[in-house]
Amino acid sequence: MTDTAVALVTPPARRASRELWAGAAIVAVFIALAIAASWFRNGAYVAQPASAYLPPAWSTGGSAAHLLGTDALGRDVVARLLFGIRESVEIAAASVLVAGAVGVIIGVSAGFLGGWLDDVVMRIADGFLAIPVVLLAIGFIGAAGPSLTALIIVLAGTQWMLFARVARGETLVLREQQFVTAQRALGARPRRILFRHIVPHVLPSALVVATLNVPTVILLEAGLDFLGLGLQPPTPTLGGMISDGLTSITRYPLLAVYPGVALMILVVGINMLGDGIKAFLSERTG
Amino acid sequence: MAAVPITEVPATAPSGRRQSAARHGVGRYFVRRILQAIVILFLVVTIVFGLSHMAANPVDILLPPGATAQQRAVETQLLGLNKPLAEQYLIFLKNTVTGHFGDSTLFHVPILPLVLSRSLATLRLALAAMLIAVLLGVPIGVLLAVRADSWLDRIAGVVIGLAQGVASFWLAVILVFLFAVRLHMFPVLGDAGVSSIVLPAASLALVPLIAIIRLTKSSVSAALATDYVKAARSRGIPWRVVVVRHALRNSIIPVLTYGGMLLGQLISGAVITEQIFAWPGIGQLSIFAIQNGDYGVVEVITMFSATVIIVLNLLVDLAYLALDPRVRDTAGERR
Amino acid sequence: MRRNQKITVGFVAVAAATTLLAACSSTPAPSTGSTGSTSSSHNGTLTIAESTDPVSFNPLQQRVTSTFSVLRNLYDPLVDFAKGGSDFTSFTPVLATSWKQINPTELQFTLRQGVKFDDGQPFNAQSVVYTVEALLGTLPHSQPSLAAFLFPTLTKAVASGPYTVTLYTKSPTPDFLAALTQLLIVPSGSATGPSGALASHPDGTGAYTMTSYTPNQSVVMTAKSGYYLGAPKIHKLVWDTIASPTAELAALLAGSVNVVFGLDPTQVATVKSSGNDRVVTIPSTRVAALWLNTLSVKALESPLVRQALNYAVDKQALVKSTLGGLGQVTPTLVPSYFTGYNSSVKSYPYDPAKAKALLKQAGYPHGFPLTIMVPSTHYILGPQIVQVIASELQQVGIAAKIDEVSFSSFATLTAKRQIPPAFYGAWGSTYPDPLQMFQTVVLGGTTGFSWYNNAAVNKLIDDAGVASNTQAYTSELQQIQSDISTGAPFVYLFAYVDAWGITKGLHWSPLSTEVENFSAASW
Secondary structure (H helix, E strand, C coil): CCHHHHHHHHHHHHHHHHHHHHHHHHHHHHHHHHHHHHHHHHHHHCCCHHHCCCCCCCCCCCCCCCCCCECCCCCEHHHHHHHHHHHHHHHHHHHHHHHHHHHHHHHHHHHHHCHHHHHHHHHHHHHHHHCCHHHHHHHHHHHHCCCHHHHHHHHHHCCHHHHHHHHHHHHHHHHCCHHHHHHHHHCCCHHHHHHHHHHHHHHHHHHHHHHHHHHHHHHHHHHHHHHCCCCCCCCCCHHHHHHHHHHCCCCCCHHHHHHHHHHHHHHHHHHHHHHHHHHHHHHHHC | CCCCCCCCCCCCCCHHHHHHHHHHCHHHHHHHHHHHHHHHHHHHHHHHHHHHHHHCCHHHHHCCCCCCHHHHHHHHHHHCCCCCHHHHHHHHHHHHHHCCCCECCCCCCEHHHHHHHHHHHHHHHHHHHHHHHHHHHHHHHHHHHHCCCCHHHHHHHHHHHHHCCCCHHHHHHHHHHHHHHHCCCCCCCCCCCHHHHHHHHHHHHHHHHHHHHHHHHHHHHHHHCCHHHHHHHHCCCCHHHHHHHHHHHHHHHHHHHHHHHHHHHHHHHHHHHHHHHCCCCHHHHHHHHHHCCCHHHHHHHHHHHHHHHHHHHHHHHHHHHHHCCCCCCCCCCCC | CHHHHHHHHHHHHHHHHHHHHHHCCCCCCCCCCCCCCCCCCHHHEEEEEECCCCCCCCHHHCCCHHHHHHHHCCCCCCEEEHHHHCEEEEEEECCEEEEEEEECCEEEEEECCCCECCCCCECCHHHHHHHHHHHHCCCCCCCCCHHHHHCCCEEEEEEEECCEEEEEECCCCCCHHHHHCCCCCCCCCCCCCCCCHHHCCCCCCCCEEEEEEECCCEEEEEECCCCCCCCCCCCEEEEEECCCHHHHHHHHHHCCCCEEECCCHHHHHHHHCCCCEEEEEEEEEEEEEEEECCCCCHHHHCHHHHHHHHHHCCHHHHHHHHCCCCEEECCCCCCCCCCCCCCCCCCCCCCHHHHHHHHHHCCCCCCCEEEEEEECCCCCCHHHHHHHHHHHHHHCCCEEEEEEECHHHHHHHHHCCCCCCEEEEEEECCCCCCHHHHHHHHCCCCCCCCCCCCHHHHHHHHHHHCCCCHHHHHHHHHHHHHHHHHHCCEEEEEEEEEEEEEECCCECCCCCCCCCCCCCCEC
16 A cells, blocks of 8 residues: 555545534524524514614623614514524525425436436426526515515525436436346235335435535525525615615724624535535445 | 535436437437436426416416506407416417517516617626636646645545535625625626626626536546556646646536536526626526516516526537447436 | 747737736726816816716606706706795796796796707797697696606696696696796607607706717716807716715725715715815705505504604704704704794604603503614615614514515515505605695695595695785794694604715805706806
8 A cells, every 4th residue: 555545535524524514513503593693582683773883792882781782673682693693504404405306306206207308307407507596586486476486486496406316326327226126026016116215225315415505595685685585684784784875884894794604604614514425425435 | 506515416317318328329319318307398398388377377477567457458359368278278389389479567568678788697607706716726727636635635625615605695794795895896886897797707706606617526536546547647747737627528528518507507596696786687587577476477587597508408418419429327327 | 838928918919808808898987076176177178977877868758856956957947946946035047037926827928039959949838838748648648747746736738829838737836937947948848758759858048058978977068159048157067877875985085986875874074084075065955754544544643642753753963973963853844944844843852761651652562563664765865764663663662673675576576555654754855845745745636646534734735725815824833833733643753964075166156956057057
């Protein structure tokens, strides 16, 4: 064994698990924060214009009651951040779940059944892929009106193709493998083969795609909130807070900074977790 | 504005088709790809039609806001909105193919020329962003590949990791504050000369920049690990020559592959960027249109963008044959 | 080495191409003075920021104040308010040189001679007759235009000579001349209807002529050197469409825009501390309130409930904190300087305890759900104000929910009369007299903008509409205010005080009606 080979074998195991734990820690913290939001309900929703634009607690004029100050309507920034984090995580998780379920089912069916159905489905996926995501969102939500359902439909509708492709690819391989051809020879019905043998093997890849997809959806959803197409005020959203911050950027720039930092750390944490899981899983099977 | 994991870079032409090019000949591949592009275009039109009908009553979204009951009756007749769905679809298809999109209810000018003229501004913005991403990204990627596992690489890894969490619209807001409000270095409004493209292009360039750095780094690293390169180094050929002549060549293919998918992301990001910087492109136009109830404009912009993306992907796929006719695996796609 | 060179050449080519593309901007930079204020002539150009394009260039097919502002520079009415539009008690001749009230329902005008429209057509009595017919929809195959609601009693115009025309009303109308300041004259035979040519190609007698329109970007107009009231001193007007308030502010500070309407409190502070710009605040005729659907929402049918809503909202705090002082609390819908203002009608004080008691008395001890619609643009700080109101309503037990919509949805829904139980609106009267506002938002029935129907108030409004002397008129207006204060079909809020950001050196004053007429402005 050369030095390079040794180097290639040992460090990855350690590196992956460090990344995995760090990512998991960050994600756990954020989930805890999201749950903790409930204690601050009033702070996020009750508008008290008389105490608008209070500075953070450590500046002159700040108070301990509002750790990071208040926004344009006197609402506590910390409370809104926490609710925004909760909303980001919940919606992204729900959308990815829907996109994953739909995508895996479509992808597995296309891969297993093959033929013209496979072609048609994949061309439809290409069609969706060709439309820029934000334009699709503007079109759909602009027509349907902003609502939680419309938001999840749009988010899932722009991400299912990823899952479909991966699921289809995996299915194509699995289809030719021995245990599947054996089942067919035994006369097992296609649906049974699909669900008992193929889908379970596709799920790990789908899980990896899902974990790596959540940050994308979080940022996309924040962008839609920023544009006013996502959740509507007074529901606190991180994207909405950035948009509000932009209007008072000349005098109170920090209000636009906090939500962006929260987004960044959340996304980085999930990315690390996702990379860690991927490395962990590929080690196991590789 | 989305974080793009590099493992998922599906070209619209998976490797299977490139195999078929090798097997059946370049000519047939040509024709097949063009036919497929046409099919996808047709599907895009169908999707846009389906979405607008699924989302709302077209009578509501295609009429000028505040229209009286009588005006609604007239316009419904004109646009054929009271016909059965299938017939409406055929009318829509026919209008799209012939380019008859009618007038914008908001601006009272024909929609297609309006969209086409505004798309130039978006094109300039996208090109500028790509330029920044490539001019910065490729050298940095190469540098990181050459200096892999050094302290520079580790720090860069951290920075890139953090940068993936930066929403491009947040970056735009920060840039607005720093450079336009505090430092007065760049204008913040619209399209008034070369300097006004800097900030919007910079914020739009973030996502492609990160992707190109990672792509370049990984492909250059792979190339540097090959025996061919090691042999060249052992013969004493300097790093610069080795890198540029052998490693860089290999990275063009993945970047090109990514480029096709990139345009869609750039247009998506441009929508928000144009909104923040009041850049007069089709992104800002689409937001303005939807805020003012001019749905027809949004439909046309969507279909136009998709068309550009499909055509560009087609050109990229065909360019592969010129660049590298051997069968190549696209990352992340199994055979 | 060749491949290396190819790549380098490729990069350089792309770089050069892009730089070239970026350098050729598709629109010329607004040609006002540079960032310094020393170039006081500003090249004879004035740049005004608007948040949307004009909705139409046909003055008869729009009813948006900002559009009217643009069109007022391209078209003329018969008469206008004196002193550049600020004196609402007397009128100055514009396209009409003199007028005579022949009898209470006939007003005869002598028209100015030698005036031409942009396309060369002469202005004469036939133009006025055509304008009125197009407005009212009495031409064959036409319907009443969008602006028709401003002239509810106008029936027809009859020419009795090439430059004499008489306007007929179906009943005596005390504010008829004031209303006519809103009637912009269009050429005979010019296309009408929303899709006519006039919608995109204006053709008027105004001080300026439009030279270019770039949708969603700018409208450019140049002065008519032979304008019959004297050529404007500012040669070119550029109306830039800037959708984002932050961009508007930045443009004003940078000097690329000279007039910005509707600064919010944080922006006012920034503009005041800049050296080149000044802030002008002027009470607006625009009055904000929450419209309550008293016709079809059960809870809102009770006056006690509506009074409770008024007690639950702290209007003083709203004006002081959310508006930063840029507002004046109004007891009903009438600002203090309007004709017929009733000073003995007081505003509802902030009393949440009383609100809860009234709700209990009305049979809603646990409140009720209330959705409030608000357009996200168009009304300054509208969404923020509604958020504060909703929060205060929740404190007294009402489950208030906010439905923020685009302004176009707002316009469509209110036009279709498909509204939620309440919505935030701000009515801008075209002159400081409440009658037209009462006729549109209070007078009962299913027309216009009213969701209230009270027989006694309706009678008062109808009587005021035909009042024969000022005393009767004023006392009727005052009685209306007293009645609607008790009946409370609205949650009364405030009248806006508009904050304008204006580049120093511009000699021009804004009006309370928000109309921007620059024919007399100068640097």
